[in-house]
Amino acid sequence: MPELPEVEALALDLGGRLQGRAVTKVHLAQFSALKTFDPPLTALEGVLVDGVTRHGKFLDIDLSGTHLVMHLARAGWVRWRDEVPATPPKPSPRSTIAARIVLDDETGLDVTEAGTRKSLAMYVVRDPLDVPGIASLGPDPLTDDFTRERLGEILQAEGRKQLKGVLRHQGTIAGIGNAYSDEILHAARMSPYKPASSLDDDELTVLYDALRATLGAAVDRSRGLAASELKGEKKTHLAVHGRTGEACPVCGDVVREVSFADSSLQYCPTCQTGGKPLADRRMSKLLK
Numbered sequence: 001m002p003e004l005p006e007v008e009a010l011a012l013d014l015g016g017r018l019q020g021r022a023v024t025k026v027h028l029a030q031f032s033a034l035k036t037f038d039p040p041l042t043a044l045e046g047v048l049v050d051g052v053t054r055h056g057k058f059l060d061i062d063l064s065g066t067h068l069v070m071h072l073a074r075a076g077w078v079r080w081r082d083e084v085p086a087t088p089p090k091p092s093p094r095s096t097i098a099a100r101i102v103l104d105d106e107t108g109l110d111v112t113e114a115g116t117r118k119s120l121a122m123y124v125v126r127d128p129l130d131v132p133g134i135a136s137l138g139p140d141p142l143t144d145d146f147t148r149e150r151l152g153e154i155l156q157a158e159g160r161k162q163l164k165g166v167l168r169h170q171g172t173i174a175g176i177g178n179a180y181s182d183e184i185l186h187a188a189r190m191s192p193y194k195p196a197s198s199l200d201d202d203e204l205t206v207l208y209d210a211l212r213a214t215l216g217a218a219v220d221r222s223r224g225l226a227a228s229e230l231k232g233e234k235k236t237h238l239a240v241h242g243r244t245g246e247a248c249p250v251c252g253d254v255v256r257e258v259s260f261a262d263s264s265l266q267y268c269p270t271c272q273t274g275g276k277p278l279a280d281r282r283m284s285k286l287l288k
């Protein structure tokens with residue numbers, strides 16, 4: 001799933017390609033991907049693109065005041081077309097193309113959904129805040145006003161909730177998902193299960209610095225890359241996320257995995273949990 005750094009890079013890449021162009025046609029091939037009906041999809045046609053921005057993990061294409069907002073979710077992505085095919089994409093269970101945006105110079109953009117759960121979401125709105133997931137976003141962690149003190153207030157308000165869940169909850173902090181929450185906690189050398197309000201002053205500084213450095217470095221690396229290069233870039237630089245069974249790049253211990261909420265998390269016992277593997281709470285619940 002693309003998170004803040006990848007969506008930021010996508011917004012930059014697409015902004016450069018789309019800005020000043022007009023959309024001539026939008027083809028919808030997976031009807032369930034479009035979550036709104038007013039304004040209609042045709043409101044985007046014949047209109048100039050003003051720019052492309054990001055809200056949390058949402059991508060926002062501003063078409064002269066009407067917005068096409070996309071949440072790529074687990075398996076959604078965009079693919080640039082230097083030349084769009086003559087035949088429009090058709091609804092088909094075998095095709096991953098959810099929508100195609102055709103520009104006035106015959107270039108275009110395919111929005112794809114490779115997952116079986118079909119969680120890609122597209123919205124046509126007059127104001128990005130009309131998208132419920134954007135209206136409820138917490139603060140963006142890379143803005144200047146996301147200070148150490150702000151993070152401290154957020155963690156206090158979350159009480160005994162586990163850091164892993166707090167970091168990736170979009171209504172609490174915007175843009176961090178399963179991968180970067182693992183990476184931030186590894187960089188901070190903290191247990192994913194540590195209660196949010198239990199951090200002392202020094203630990204707050206460590207977590208804040210890890211959060212800003214991890215996301216900032218990922219944004220710096222991703223900036224200027226094309227959409228097609230971003231996924232590989234992200235994978236290459238992850239220290240623990242998705243690396244179960246591999247050696248921790250910091251200490252050499254084996255990266256472990258436990259289930260968490262609807263997915264799983266990865267961590268290094270030596271770096272993060274005093275050498276002790278975390279109990280898989282889902283498994284122990286099942287066994288009781």
Ligand SMILES: [Zn+2]
Nearest residue numbers: 248251268271
């Ligand atoms: Zn380690």
